[in-house]
Amino acid sequence: MRTAFGEKFDVPACYLNTASVGVPTTTTANAVAAAVGRWAAGLDEPPVFDEPVRAARQGFADLIGVPVERVASGASVSQLVASIAAGVPDGTRVLVAEGEFTSVSFPFAAQAGRGVTVTAAPLAELPHRAPDFDLVAVAVAQSADGAVVDLDGLRASGTRVLLDVSQSLGWLPTRLDWADWVVGAAYKWLLAVRGGAWLSVRPEAADWTLPVAANWYAGDNPWTTVYDLPLRLAPDARAYSLAPVWLAQVGAAVALPWLAGLDLDAVRAHNVGLADALLAELGLPPRGSAIVAIAGEGVEQALAEAGVRCAMRAGKARLSFHLYSDASDLDRVVTALTSAKGRITESI
Known part of the structure; x- marks a missing residue:
């Protein structure tokens, strides 16, 4: 369980796949679960x-x-x-x-x-x-x-x-x-x-x-x-x-x-800060986006073996940082890509 921006998220470590499926707050998940319960009981x-x-x-x-x-x-x-x-x-x-x-x-x-x-x-x-x-x-x-x-x-x-x-x-x-x-x-x-x-x-x-x-x-x-x-x-x-x-x-x-109701400037600073920090660790220029795309030989396998949840899109590993992402996720990705760093060819 992680806490971010005043809410809790039951999200696994290194879940960097929001660009495919976002993970709800526990409040949102509970609201949907309660609605399913009412449906099952014929109450609505x-x-x-x-x-x-x-x-x-x-x-x-x-x-x-x-x-x-x-x-x-x-x-x-x-x-x-x-x-x-x-x-x-x-x-x-x-x-x-x-x-x-x-x-x-x-x-x-x-x-x-x-x-x-x-x-x-x-x-x-x-x-x-x-x-x-x-x-x-x-x-x-x-x-x-x-x-x-x-x-x-x-x-x-x-x-x-x-x-x-x-x-x-x-x-x-x-x-x-x-x-x-x-x-x-x-x-x-x-x-x-x-x-x-x-x-x-x-x-x-x-x-x-x-x-x-x-x-x-x-x-x-x-x-x-x-x-x-x-x-x-x-x-x-x-x-x-x-x-x-x-x-x-x-x-x-x-x-x-x-x-x-959130301070979306703070959300952007958090998400983009992690994404650009990853690019910096890989010797690549910042892009100002919460989504990072990394191409290179062995990248997909290295991330999978490290338990990083992301997606392959257009031949690149797509990693997306959101509210529930943190520095531990960044560290795991950097460690996973160290062996492939010399073969990383581009970030776009």
Whole structure:
């Protein structure tokens, strides 16, 4: 058991795989377990979950700095991005990063029959090339290696921007009210249950956002839109919501407001401090990200033998540092990689 930022985590030593699956606080885990217990005893009714859905939406809104009326609740990033991909005009030119996570790029590529084109470019080139496109869709921190996009450059480009914060929200403090769309998943850095995701829609971007999954819970009043026509969707971003995955929302209702209440500058300093310290130990330059990607002969085996929990992505060992990571984790990784240090070829 570890204690960090005022909460307890039942996390194993050297768990550096938050970029794949975040470990919840014991408070979040207990809330979900209690909900499972109520389910097993037949004690709940569907309206009971309206409050967790509301609290989770508010938590996401607070984390990205937007009014809650802009936020829709869904189940996955790709499902929410599809609302945008289906809503863009025929012939829209979309720019993405090379190696972008496909939940961001595939929904647009699937619109090729309408003349929508998707072009991939190096991450660093996106702000410069953005004015030649109608929309930029990109993860704030790249899944494979944690590289962070130039947000100021994108904002200044004048092109519509969709940001995926699944690998950044929870450790990188950013106010994103300027972005046309912001989407993120619950189960990584937000330390909640898979099955929750959120989409923020700037009012000026609603013309390119289509409620392709229109359903009763997207209604103006969900408990009066369960039957019959006409279509009567919510007047705000809830029109793009899915009916909730109940247990996922219970966890998110605890995790997201708690994270939003933390000093996220301190969280960033903690996470990035450990990641950059690892790079320094390996003789590599700092990158300012909570995610480190290490390539080299024998790296995967050395980390596995040392009991380091991480992931292999794009041929590199991806290590991700979060609230519950500490100096002992860093020491173990450094020791594990000592024998492979001479064969480490890159960190990006």
